Amino acid sequence: MPNALLPNITQFLCNIDPFDKLPKELVREVASEIKITYLGKGDTIDPCGEQVGPVDDSQPHIEGESKKHKYLYVIRTGSMEQRQADGVLRARLGSEDLFGFTFLDDNVTSESGYHAVAMENTLLYLIPHATLERIFKTNPEYAEHFASQAQIRLKSALDVVWSNKEKGLFIKKVSDVASGVIAIVDASTSIKDVAHEMRIVKRSSTAVICDDGKLVGIITDRDMTKRVIAEGYDPSAPIKEVMTTAPLTVSPDDLVLHAASLMMQHNVRGLPVVSEGKVVGLLTTSHLVQNHRMQAIFLIEKIKYANSVRSLASFTTERQAIFEALVDGNVAPDIIGRVMSMIMDAYNRRLIQIAIDKLGEPPCKFSWIVAGSHARNEVHMLSDQDNALVLSDDATESDKVYFRHLSQYVANGLAACGYPLCPGKFMAATPKWCQPLSTWKHYYKKWVANPEYERLLNISVFLEIRCVYGEASYAEILRDELHVNIRANREFLGILTRDAINTQPPLGVFNKLVLEKTGENKKTLDIKKYAINLIIDLARIYGLAVECDSSNTEERFTRANERGMLSEDAYKNILNTYQYILMFRQHHQLEALKKGEEPDNHINPDSFGSFERGNLKDAFRIISSLQEAAKVRFAGRM
Structure with a gap:
């Protein structure tokens, strides 16, 4: 490593996990043996550690050195995709992300591992396996942070009581982190003027686009490069022609953890912060500093890319470890419930996706709704399954058979992952709770009009519903139906009170x-x-x-x-x-x-x-x- 680059690389490593847990002298030792690789778009690194693309010529070459030495990879700039041997996407990574922990395991082969592909021009730091191995022989207390199994790395980070500072993103709201400096432009503004507003006036990487005061789109500096410069687009054209429409948004009171999960789930780098219909700020990936403890996000990402029930079930220990760390750290109880609910959401979504992969595309529109503590975002370690399926009104009897197979698969999968079957059978796998929207409307009308014991029990479960997959509007329609019926029968609240x-x-x-x-x-x-x-x-x-x-x-x-x-x-x-x-x-x-x-x-x-x-x-x-x-x-x- 050229001495001129050493201080810069050392400082960079000191600010990212897990190097921030090492003494600075050890980080400097690691930095001194780093190799630098530049990858062009499409270049690949295989599971055995062989990189494609030129290695910096300033690096000393060891005679007879194998091209298949193993490395831990750190992305300095650019982005990469990890894909399984069968081509299935494993993860997307950006600046300051690490990969190659599994490459450090001698049991990982090209068949059992994955490969990484550069999505754009990318600068990588390569840390030789031998360097880390040598350091951990003399400093074994740091080895767990670099273990090949994510569960071990995660557990090592959780075996502490968090201070208020260390609770980081778990206790922060979007309003605590997001920037109030944001470029807001009209949809008719020219591309050139928007670029000027972003670059010169607001110094922001993102602009939000409004039409008559209503948010209609978003544009980033990367979008400008890909859609305008690369395509030779006329800079005098209105920004609405190249913007991303219907952007995802968050509210000031949302957890940063929730916002980060949205970014990962939809692969976006910025979210407008909207309050009462007005854009009041912007949250970007740069606001999500690496040294915050975001174990729940790591688990949600792993759930998202798991390809079997068995794989999902293996994460149960990590879910418990997250709960233990949150409680041990005295994180607010309501936030613990929301974090655990996000994790349960992720299990539900992934199991539904796996079921669809096995059964084929759904024959009609549907909404997978959750009820009880899950719907309230108050999940705890004893929460069981409360869910249902709302189908479109054009669903046929054969369509219902498809969804019964899907719901049975999901129910058994959740049980295998540590979420028990509902003792009262309030689950989508029960035919009564897998019905078209019109039938559900009839349920609510009947329950409110005549809440006998059994009906009161039914409605007490489904008075709280939330959509976690599919047509979100179905849950909103049912909530409105409930309010309409209660308005027409105010005695219902008295019966609930009794x-x-x-x-x-x-x-x-x-x-x-x-x-x-x-x-x-x-x-x-x-x-x-x-x-x-x-x-x-x-x-x-x-x-x-x-x-x-x-x-x-x-x-x-x-x-x-x-x-x-x-x-x-x-x-x-x-x-x-x-x-x-x-x-x-x-x-x-x-x-x-x-x-x-x-x-x-x-x-x-x-x-x-x-x-x-x-x-x-x-x-x-x-x-x-x-x-x-x-x-x-x-x-x-x-």
């Missing part, structure tokens, strides 16, 4: 906790039955009363507060209570996992002291108070 207050929080005589006996004859407190479910039921009632489109518990309370149906004191009390109860359960489940036990909802009071006991009593009193308020407000409608 059902919700049948179970009282566990406060008994002399203000002592009421306990119950489990199958093992131990006195325990069922935190789900006597606290969490009660809060969810109350949020559902208040949310439906104000026609809140969100199924999330906290967002329902927030909407009710904004509409004046829930006082500020009651709103703050119930939110704090919910967060505390969730945190309490998450830590209980964490302790069980650490002991190698099955997590549950049964809390042994002997495991906590007077501080926890006092807080629980306060929480139960707040729940009871809100139950009484709901009874007064809604019971008169019965």
Whole structure:
């Protein structure tokens, strides 16, 4: 390595994972032995480590050196695709990404590995396997960060308690990270003037295009190069002729983790931030610094490219490790639920895609909807499957047979991945819950008009729905149908309230906790039955009363507060209570996992002291108070 380049390369490596975990002197040692390779578009690196394309002539050549030495590859500039031996896409990589961990495993062959193809002119740093091997012999404590198995690398990063700083993207909202400096132009503006606005005025790599104040498109500097310069497009033409239409967007309150997942899923480098229909900022890949802990994103990416149920099931340990790290790091309980929901979303989508690959293209439009905690974005380690299929109204009986096969495959796949089958069979694999849109509309009308016990049980499951695959509009249509029917039968909320207050929080005589006996004859407190479910039921009632489109518990309370149906004191009390109860359960489940036990909802009071006991009593009193308020407000409608 030429001495002139060494400081620059060392600094570059020090800022990316996992080199940021090494002492600087070791990073400098690695940098000094790096080889530099320039790849043209289409050039390939094979699984045995042989690169195609010229190696920098300034590098010393060792006589007799094999072209098939193994390397760890670091992308300095450019982008690459990884493809399996059968051509299936494995991943897309950009600047600061690494690949070749599996190449460091002597058991990986060209048949079992993959190859990487340059998508554009790309500059690579090649780190010899021998260099890393030598360093880890004398410094074995750093070897796990470079292990060939991603699970080992991930676990090594998770075996820590995160500080507030290290929680990084898990606790940040888009508004905390996105730039407020953004080029906003009209659709009729010329390409030349847009380029000037981006380059000179705003110094932004991206511009958003609006028409009459409404976002209609987006353009990046890369788009300008590919669509304008390379194609010889007239720079005086309006920007709307070359823009990307209908761009993906995020809101200021979305998690950065969610935005990053969207970028990866759709292979985009920038997302406009939209609030109340107006563009207020821009989030780009440059905002997502590498040294943040984004294990959930890594797992979601691996799920996205898995090609079998067996492969997906192998990620269960990593999913548990992410949950443990989030709870150990005291990340907010609602964010833990959202992260775990994103992971469950990814499993659902990938299993549906694999099923379609096996069964053939779907015979009609459909929506795979999830319900319960999954729909509320409140997934935890005990969440089971609650889902359904909404088919287009032109679906035939033979179409239904196709979707029953698909739903059975997905249900069994989810079970293999650690998401149990629903005991009540509220799953798309049950014929009753695999129906055309018109049938689902009839269900909702019947349930609201005459909510007998069985129908009330059905609707309590499907009062929260969210589409994770297919026609998202079907879920929106059903939510609107629900609101219309409740408007026509306001007594329904009273019946829901009566059902919700049948179970009282566990406060008994002399203000002592009421306990119950489990199958093992131990006195325990069922935190789900006597606290969490009660809060969810109350949020559902208040949310439906104000026609809140969100199924999330906290967002329902927030909407009710904004509409004046829930006082500020009651709103703050119930939110704090919910967060505390969730945190309490998450830590209980964490302790069980650490002991190698099955997590549950049964809390042994002997495991906590007077501080926890006092807080629980306060929480139960707040729940009871809100139950009484709901009874007064809604019971008169019965």
